[in-house]
Amino acid sequence: MPKVSPNATDGGDSPSKMGAGSIFFRKTASKRESKKRTEEFEINFMSLRFADNDLEGRFRLARQAKYRSRLRYGAGFTACVIPLLVVMQATLKRDTTNHWTEVPLVLIFPGIVGLCGFSVVVFSGYFQSANSSAALTLVCLVGQVCALLDTTAAATDVTEKNVWVQFIFSLGITSSTGLTFIEAGVVLICSSLCFIVMAWAHYSVEPTMSLSSPGTSMAAVFLYSIFLSFLSWNWEYEERRDFVLTERLAKENVQIQMTMEMTGWFSGGAAVSSEGGGGGVHSQGGVLHSNCHIDPKDVELGNELGSGTFGCVYAARWKETSVAVKKITLQGDTQAIVTSFGAEASVMAQLRHPNVVMFMGVMLHPEYVGLVMEICPKGSVHGVIHSEELKIDWTLLLRMLLDSARGMNFLHSSSPPLIHRDLKSINLLIDADWRCKVSDFGLSKLKAFRDDSFSESATKRMYVGTPMWLAPEVFNGDEHTEKTDVYSFGIILYEALSGASPFENVSADAVPFIVQSGKRPTDFTPLEPLEHAGLEPLPTLMHKCWDVNPMVRPTFTAIISALQVALIAFCGDEAWEDHIIFPDRKLVLTNAVEPEDGFLITEKDVVCGDSIGKGVFGVVYSGTYFGTPVAIKKLPIGAVPKNTMIEFHKECSIMKGLHHPNIVLFMGSCSNSPNLLLVTELLVNGSFFDYYHKRPKPVGVADHRSLCYNIALDMARGLAYLHNHIPVVIHRDLKSQNILLDATMRTKIADFGLSKFREVGKTMSICGSPLWVAPEVLRGEKYGTPCDVFSFSIIVWEALAWSEPYPSMGSSEVMKGVACGNLRPVNPDDTPLCLDKLLKECWQRKQELRPGFNQIVPMLEAMKDEFLNLHNVGNNVG
Known part of the structure; x- marks a missing residue:
């Protein structure tokens, strides 16, 4: 029967006696808050991008959600109203020669504008996705140029009075489609150049028919462009500022929210x-x-x-x-x-x-x-x-x-x-x-x-x-x-x-x-x-x-x-x-087992910063170790049996000897009740799971394939190193949350060698997701290195699909389907045949049929040219 865990805790808490470890984590909140606020407002003046990539990703997702509801209606309104206004202008401006009736373009261009608008309405699901900004920009540009062509073809002159079409159209697409300042600027510049070219062409052909010189029209276009650019820039800047303020208020005004909660505004009333x-x-x-x-x-x-x-x-x-x-x-x-x-x-x-x-x-x-x-x-x-x-x-x-x-x-x-x-x-x-x-x-x-x-x-x-x-x-x-x-x-x-x-x-x-x-x-x-x-x-x-x-x-x-x-x-x-017979001795409230000096880190040498994540182990903080940026995992050990701590320190001695460019560097540990601190290198881009959830899929096929290939090869090399180590290191909990990315997007494997703590962590916390777990593990059978091969294939699939597998299924369905059936993700249509075949081999139900990483690494290296060959897009028929 194990020793007593210390005090009141929540579901995953591991209480322990009052220790000095908490001083380590109590830093000056005001300094961190002021630093955080400064970083939040760091923004590029021209591109209007936040310096913080995570903040930029959250803003884009929020903006996408904001314009999702208005895009369809805005496009439909534009498709109907702009052609109508163009035809009305052409009708009012036509001269006695019936110039506009003799030129069928006056009917063609409004049709193209309407077609552009209605295509956005019909395919709104595609145009609302994060990867369709270029397509939406192109549609808006085509629509605006056609509107300009229509006015100049229908009217007898090209003057500054025609610029109002550009003004209305640019204002409409900026407010309803959610184009960024840069995208709206592209549409504005291209359409302005088109207008200027048409003005000069019209003047050179029929100088006597024009009521204004091209210079006057150019001046009007220039002034309108400056005005519209300012409106577009200010529009997005206000949105970004409001977004930052909203995020801050969500934290700082919690007391107001809580007061409303207590008065029953949210909860429907307190219990009596x-x-x-x-x-x-x-x-x-x-x-x-x-x-x-x-x-x-x-x-x-x-x-x-x-x-x-x-x-x-x-x-x-x-x-x-x-x-x-x-x-x-x-x-x-x-x-x-x-x-x-x-x-x-x-x-x-x-x-x-x-x-x-x-x-x-x-x-x-x-x-x-x-x-x-x-x-x-x-x-x-x-x-x-x-x-x-x-x-x-x-x-x-x-x-x-x-x-x-x-x-x-x-x-x-x-x-x-x-x-x-x-x-x-x-x-x-x-x-x-x-x-x-x-x-x-x-x-x-x-x-x-x-x-x-x-x-x-x-x-x-x-x-x-x-x-x-x-x-x-x-x-x-x-x-x-x-x-x-x-x-x-x-x-x-x-x-x-x-x-x-x-x-x-x-x-x-x-x-x-x-x-x-x-x-x-x-x-x-x-x-x-x-x-x-x-x-x-x-x-x-x-x-x-x-x-x-x-x-x-x-x-x-x-x-x-x-x-x-x-x-x-x-x-x-x-x-x-x-x-009742009570114990006749005081409780021993610590399970700390001192590690060997080879990987003991002194607490005073580590400076802890902000929390950057949380998992089954506990909380992860950024910090420094002798001035070097590090990640600090804080693991509660109050409820961890002593034999588990002994096994952990044995695993620590193994982790200390692992050195590979695709393995997160373990720097040491500090055992100080009620927590154990694990210090590793800090990877600034975080986990791949967070990366693909916070950022849109790379727009270019080449960029996307290159990223997928590098992640797959880096993972395979790191796992080949672990599986060939003496003793063999089996990860057993490989998932995209444990795949970290450094500043150069190199992939590194984290949380290996922590199986004992992982099981204790899962015992203390809520159930996790079985998306990456091999069928033999789910069935409770004996497992080995092939379980990591299965998890590897699921992570590579995530990179290809840029999403989680089985999004519409519950945990129970996934577990039964994977453990007892042949439930596996469906590879995207553009998956290269070579990789399609490899993934299907890696996630086979029988673990003995899966290839080892000694085979997978050369297979990936051999398929590099085929994998990155863009002519192979869409060739997957498997």
Whole structure:
């Protein structure tokens, strides 16, 4: 049984004792904020591009969404009105020679203008994509030139009065199509040159018919062009400025949003106590009591206790009372976080039960919202059960189970019932008196908003909950109910009875498939015979709790009765409370195992900067190590078993010896409870997953193919190095989030050699996405280097398609299709035949049929000319 994890944590938090490590991460916020604001406003005066590529990518996506709704209507309006205005002008200007009726161009050009507009309407889906800006610019240019040709062909002269067509058309396309300043400038310059050429040509042929000299027309065009250029530039500049301000206000005005949330503007009302019903709660449209609003100035934050899905947990003092503060950092969908948090806080404020962690209030801050709650200094039930050093008597362990069942029964008895959705031993906390309390009920829904590592479509494919404790019907896409919480309690019972982790030695990626197939933890680690006859009913209760049929599972009322009977039978006395045996030693609250001096980094030599990402391991920060830019991974180790830490340090010694241009350089680690710091080189372009989600697909086919080829070859070379290393290094969690890009777009593989921490991380957090996982891993079978070959092929497909695979399918469908069937992505039509064949070999169901990277690297090198040959576009028939 392992050692106690330190304090109250959220779903992925790993509490630990108050350590000095938190000082390392507390930097001057004002300096970082002022630097960030300066960078946000760095913009090229002429091209109107942000200096920050990520900010530029977000702006383009937002602008694309803005003009998506108006493009079709603007194009339709232009297609109808501009030809009509041209014909009207030609009609009013025609002379006695009926010049305009003798020239059929007056009818042709309005038709072309209309055709251009209606083509945008019909194919609006294509023209709204990020890769069609050149096509849209060309259509606008053709339309405007045709409008000018029409006026000059229909009228008897070419004068400055004709320039009004250019003015109206340019203004119309700029406001309705979403062309950038540069694109609008191209249309304006080309059409102006066309107008000037026509004016000179008209003057040279019929100088007596022109009412104005070409010079006058040129002056008019010049002035109109300057005016329109200024309008277009100012238009986009205002949009960019508003975008930056909107992003900033979304962070700085959180307090206003939260106040609106608390008054029910978003949540539909705060929860208020119901009459009768045993202290239940229900929503009736009230206001969260003002006593629950806590001024951050009144809270003195102490040391960091752990970090997880939401952010960090700190020990704190509030009104001379020791409390725990959960800081939820506002990243991603701020409004969604605030809305969900406010609604849950309204409910938690009404809950008072000795076996539910007490909610004290909400802190509102421009950069985060904080949940202030009672502190539970003895950690979690998970830490107690799995401690290798702490021996807990059965009397105390049974009382902890009974306390947690009572807390869950209270939540389920509320009106309406409150479903936990993420019940696990990590969320059962222990106070100073060894009483067990349920925490993090209702907050699991926030985890989808907080995961920055996945896109919107990937997040939709995630489950709410943690795989080891999650019921099979949830994997099938069913809603959480009281019975799914009962299933989770059955897994906790197994942990208590066996002292083992659920699905021990099974990959977390395989758990959903295994659970759906009917297997349970006892199929992998059977229970040993129990020492006392009074405990014999508990295995039967455990099996009922995790029955595949939710209707067979008992209620928490029945579970409480069964546990009480077991306690009386075990103690031999109904006054079993008097027989509780408590530990006679202080808890050891650290799992830190000092690494060898060869890769030990001193904390004072590392300077931490801003957070740049988050994954199953924890939070990633930018920073410096002796002045060198580095990435710092902060891993919570409070709930990590000691043997896992020992294995990790063995892996560190291997990672320290890996040197390859396509492998992220591991520089060392610093073990300082409650966190382990891993220091690696910093790659400025981030992960390939983020890269293709934030940037449009390269416009040129050659550029796109070159990028795909380089990513594939760099990955293959790096993986060939790992697989041929002694000992062999299998990544096993290869995905586009772990493929990083440096400043020159060289590809490097990250997070290899961290399999032990990866499994612990997935145990602590919500389910991930199975998009990259090999079928043998999903089925829980023995795997080797071919699992990396499978993942490699999916990442190469992402580069080709510039999207995630299976975008319309849920996780359950993907897992079943990949593990049991032949579900694979469909290669894009323009995939070269050589690469099409290679990908299909790499993702074969039987792992022994997949090629090794010793074969893949020369195959890629040999296909370079064919791959980059643009004549092969569209040749894929496989």
